[in-house]
Amino acid sequence: MDERQVEQILQNPKFKEMVARKSRLSWTLTIIMLVVYVGFMLLVGYNKEFLMSSVSGGVTTIGMPLGLSIIVLSFVLCGVYSYIANNTLDSLNEEAMREVEAITHEKGLH
Template sequence: MHTDMVKDILANPKYQELVQKRGRFAWILSLIVIVVYFGFVLIVAFDPKLLAIKLYGVTTVAIPVGVAIIIMSFILTGIYVKRANSEFDDMVTEIKNSVKKG
């Protein structure tokens, strides 16, 4: 890639918007996963009794919490892929087109 082209793209408002929006979105989702997971791990380490509370019959709170973390991971990846493969990829295409024209 030529230095001029890099400069042009860096100055392109669409590119700046893409980097800012996608970066924010990706980091927010990552933080959700990290906070939920390490929160869970710390409860396991510090106060496991909290997860041993009976919910229904012999089933404890720990079971739905564990399954929910697995399902959450899957749903969050789905949310990211949906937005990235439509909105963000459209922006990338736009940037690529403007590079070709310029």
């Protein structure tokens, strides 16, 4: 693949759309996870009493289900990314790849 073909691929509208959508999705999910995690860490640092209070008067504190929910959230966000990538972005990826293959075969036609 020569420089001209690489440039054609990079300028391809479907390729650009695919990259933009994947980037937007990745950054959105990353920001959600960071906000939740940093929020929890701030809560740990500045309001330990709240986290140490009991859920129902027993041994389990509020901090335990909150911490567990952060772990579960990370799995859920991975699932969301996989679902969107498999159902939306893969079709866009296939269209971009067809156009890329046409560009790479174009050299053989000339």
